[in-house]
Amino acid sequence: MMGNQSFARLFQASPAPFLVLKPDAPRFTIIEVNEAYLAATMRTREDVVGLGIFEAYPDNPDDPAIAGVRTLRASIEHVLASKQPDTLPGLKYDVARPDGTFEERWWSPVNSPVLDENGEVEAIIHNANDVTEQYRAEKALRENEARLRFMNELDEALRSSGDAVAAMSAAAQLLGRRLGASRTAYAAVDVDSDAFIIHRDYTAPGIASSAGTYSLDLFGPRAAVDMRGGQTLVIRDVAGELALGEGRETFQSIGIDAIVCCPLVSGGRLAAMMAVHQDTPRDWRADEISLVEAVVERCWAHVERVSAESRLRESEAKYHAVANSVDQMIWLTRPDGFHDYYNDRWYEFTGAPYGSTDGEAWNGLFHPDDQERSWALWQHCLKTGEPYHIEYRLRHRSGQYRWVIGRAQCVRDQNGQIARWYGSCTDIHDLKMAEEQLRELNETLEHRVFERTAELEQAHEALRQSQKMEAVGQLTGGIAHDFNNLLAGISGSLDMMQTRLQQGRVGDLDRYMVGAQGAAKRASALTHRLLAFSRRQTLDPKPTDVNRLVAGMEDLIRRTVGPQIAVETVAKAGLWSALVDPNQLENALLNLCINARDAMPNGGSITIETANRWLDDRAARERDLPPGQYLSMCVSDNGTGMSPDIIERAFDPFFTTKPIGVGTGLGLSMIYGFARQSGGQVRIYSEVGNGTMVCVYLPRHHEEEVCEPEVVPTLPRVDSRGKTVLVVDDEPLVRMLVVDAVEDLGFSTIEAGDGPQALKVLRSDAFVDLLITDVGLPNGMNGRQVADAARELRANLKVLFVTGYAENAVLSHGHLDPGMQVVTKPFDMTVLSNRIQGMFDD
Missing domain, CATH: 3.30.450.20 (PAS domain)
Structure with a gap:
């Protein structure tokens, strides 16, 4: 074959x-x-x-x-x-x-x-x-049809359930029978105690109920992690998959050898669980697991929908109760403006039958003169979604028209479309009538108010002038007292020197000369304090490491405050740099420590602390500073403290709480002026009996301190031959002293009394190697303007400014061009001579 x-x-x-x-x-x-x-x-x-x-x-x-x-x-x-x-x-x-x-x-x-x-x-x-694929397709079709029939049966059971427990119990029974499970249970989770409660469950014949309260953690870490993480727990063989201590004992104690448990998560929290139990090991198929998850999802959606409907009914009932409890007329419309709800106040006010003004019939209750404009505005708002706001006259049940104010606001859905309009009408008739009467009254009151306001402004101006004169009187009185003492010492010493010269007794001259010079130096120090308070002192700002400055002052401070006072420094690591005059900052620190010492007559402790500060808008406003980066230097004590009224006056010049003869009352004033002139601020934090903290805030500077070698105070004399100095000062005595000092150094001099005279010399052929000029000059040109004009004529001319105080604007806020320096009156003649020699040496 x-x-x-x-x-x-x-x-x-x-x-x-x-x-x-x-x-x-x-x-x-x-x-x-x-x-x-x-x-x-x-x-x-x-x-x-x-x-x-x-x-x-x-x-x-x-x-x-x-x-x-x-x-x-x-x-x-x-x-x-x-x-x-x-x-x-x-x-x-x-x-x-x-x-x-x-x-x-x-x-x-x-x-x-x-x-x-x-x-x-x-x-x-x-x-x-x-025919494997054909068989599988036919089998899947049969299973899908069976599943659809089951889900339809589930939906019918859910629709007939009144609450969540009943719905879940019905679903548990259907699911248990469908899967041939030993038991199916729904559990609600108590989020506060993390326990879950099974109210009732489905059980096959011969299987005990699992109803009761359980702790989730007793079922082991695997179950707890899956449930809290929103993952379905699937165990096919409890004994084979869970070791002792991992929940096996709890599962087996209630007859569970296999389980599928699906969590219900709401708002990120475990809210409920649906579990299918088997009393023997079971190899759960993927379609069985997915069926459990689908049932849980369907049930939870039903519960959420039922809950939402219940909440909506409750919300509507509450809304109607609230709407009927207020005095205003409340109304609602559909997105197209169709009125479908009025509260009881509307019908009580208008006397209209219930339902008779639905739709657009409400417009007929408006005053004929108001109907057109109110209707036009309402149509505009319906198109644009803008709020509705209008005053119009509405017919009252009495037949009279009363003024009302109508308002409405739309509410949009999640897609931004208008879902509803919520409106109200408020009876303002009595208010409108009162406003009319008030306008009539105001016409007669305006003139009286104007007159009264003028009187109050005059009184306030008088009060401000009185306060100003009181402050000036206190300031001038303090200055006069201190300067009279100093002038008495200077004048008396000069008188005695003149008398001794006439007597030929020159041996006593040094004593009087030393006394006069000492009084002059104290007068200079007092002037510097006043200038510091007024923020017009001469500063020499440099990038300064405040931590290093505090460390360098620590020994001096300890000696100054004495052994009864403990001094502690708390230096901020990585402290920012500040652009300040280090000498003035040292004086400020020493003054603060002396004040702290005086506040602790029986001893105590002083803490000096530095810190970096970011001041936001609020913190900056509290300290009267622009927002930004600052560093702070704070001095704290545990002394007697200060009352609010003392803190308020602490920065006033010559104000002091110390005994007569102790202090000048200018220490804090000087610190305040120095801080403000440096772009910073000072603040006092204190309570009576609880000590005081004074903080100096300084702006951050982005350049680090440069440590310069110590300069020898005396300079070698330079060759003065052929050198000429132009001296400009409107005060003849000062000009004479400067000229004498210059000529003592061997230089030639040319004198000028003001700026125009100086420019004549500079425009001439005369040799000028150094310009010494006062800052405050008469006749239209200050010293800075003279120097700038001189630099235009002679580009490399050296300039030394001499001033009684440093106008920041004139001297560019402390930033001078190369070849320019400043010396402040009153000055020691040796200092002036060394400065001149130093400039020629440079």
């Missing part, structure tokens, strides 16, 4: 899987197979030809329920006996893979006999079409 080559080629080329069996029951040896069959069964010719069909294709040993070999053998034996073809409509017959594992397959086999000339079975042709 098989010798026919044409048939053999046709057999091998057929796309249908065929093999030929020898009728040697029960072996049924494979004597031929085509390529389609080999491909379908993942075999080669050598694997199967010569073997019995059931040797080549055995049953799947891992599926004890499979009956592939038995069913196929019965069909082949039937063909052999009946000599008729036999068709099997659907046969599960798994096929072994090359690696020995089995792949699920479904076949539609047809077994046909081949008879010889005697009518006996010569061979059996086995044709097996693979």
